[in-house]
Amino acid sequence: MITVAMIRDNNRAIAGFQVSGHAQAAPHGQDIICAGVSSLVQSAIMGIERHLGRDIDLMQDAGGLTMKLNGQPDSLTGAILETMLLGLTEIAKLYPKSVRIIEHRR
Numbered sequence: 001m002i003t004v005a006m007i008r009d010n011n012r013a014i015a016g017f018q019v020s021g022h023a024q025a026a027p028h029g030q031d032i033i034c035a036g037v038s039s040l041v042q043s044a045i046m047g048i049e050r051h052l053g054r055d056i057d058l059m060q061d062a063g064g065l066t067m068k069l070n071g072q073p074d075s076l077t078g079a080i081l082e083t084m085l086l087g088l089t090e091i092a093k094l095y096p097k098s099v100r101i102i103e104h105r106r
Helices: 031-049 077-096
Strands: 002-008 014-020 056-061 065-067 101-104
Touching: 002 031, 002 077, 014 031, 014 077, 031 056, 031 065, 031 077, 077 101
Parallel strands: 002 101
Antiparallel strands: 002 014, 014 065, 056 065
């Protein structure tokens, strides 16, 4: 199962996220659930880094990927991250045995 942990600040703005696990819905390289999650996550990271020019901490290992904003969330980072979350939520609705989303406050 893919677990997406969204991290929100005291103002309920998304300050980061962690993605771990694998959907295991198909053989490696053919899993559309993993591909969809990866596409949304990577697009959000590139949008924040390359388009907005924001500084982030990005940690990736065999267990998953963690992204944290180094500054305060703002309306632009929020638009990207909330849109990512909308897409991930739709995937989780379609494949509830493969994707789980949880939210934490820091």
